[in-house]
Amino acid sequence: MISVQPIGDRGLYEVRVSGVVTDIDYEQMLMPALDQAIEDHDRIRVLVIFDADFEDFTLGAMLDDARMGLRHWRGFDRLAIVSQRPWIRRAASGLGVMLPCPVRVFPLEETDDARRWLTESLGAIHQTDLGDGVLHLQLRGQLDSSIYAEETExxxxxxxxxxxFRLLIDARDFDGWQGMAALFEHLKVVREHYRLIDRAAIVGNSGWQRLGEKVLGRLSGAKTRFFKADAIEQAKDWIKS
Known part of the structure; x- marks a missing residue:
């Protein structure tokens, strides 16, 4: 059996799975509910709870599950899966590698933690206009695709x-992207604007951030430099010079 309930009006949904799940549960309950949810919100966050009395999927349900994943590939913004069954948790962890959204697996006793994870902010982008065509971009935590949507305007x-313009990217507190969808949004923003950059500085701690500076320089043709985390003031002076 499958039931689907909205949590508030912000595109959050709770899916509860119990007993034996058949293809009828998918076709008559889960798929129509998710279709409508994505139509209403474009991207949704979903909490899937496998109750303690969950037994198994039928073969038809497993095939419907695969079709649903392909059908809603870009519709999920974040997915939390709660279960005590080791095989479900292993399968869900493997699913997280393939889906373009962040996926986390929780034991049944941490259901409230799963709900909090769906709603909390995992990262942030702060934009500051420093004047004279200089934009200071601070990346913090782990970014998901919704962050880019909020900051694009x-x-x-x-x-x-x-x-x-000149771009100062402060990546000292940046921990990467939550899922492939966030990375794709990042690349989309870069692709749309990199030709307008005259000069760019990246401040960070990691080797891959240093590589990002070189890639940005090659793409844009702009003058670029990488600064270590303790050299933020030198980076500001250089970007304004």
Missing amino acids: DLNAFIRANDR
Whole structure:
């Protein structure tokens, strides 16, 4: 049996799975509910709870599960899976590698933690106009695709006011992307604006961030430099010079 309930009105949904799940449960309950949810919200966050009395999937349900994953590939923003069954937790962890959204697996006693994880902010982007066409971009924590959606309009407004600009990327507290969808959104933003950059500085701690500076320089043709984390003030002086 499968039941689907919205949690508030922010695109959060709770799916409870119990007993034996058949293809009828997928076709008559889960798929229509998710179709409607994604139509209403574009991207959704889903909590899937396998109750203690869950027994198994039928073969038809497993095939429907695979079809559903392909059908809603880009519709999930975040997915939390709660179960005590080791095989479900292993399968869910493997699913997280393939899906473009963040996926976390929780034991049944941590259901409340799973709910909190779905709603909490995992990362942030802070934009500061330093004047004279210089944008200070601070990346913090682990970014998901919704963060980019929230910040795009501010970035576009800055670019409309500056035909060309200089970019200071502060990645000292940046821990990467939550899922492939967030990485794709990042690459989309870079692709749309990199030709407008005259100069760029990246401040960070990691070798891959240093590599990012070189890639950005090659893509944009702009003058770029990498600064270590303790050299943020030197980076600001250089980007303004």
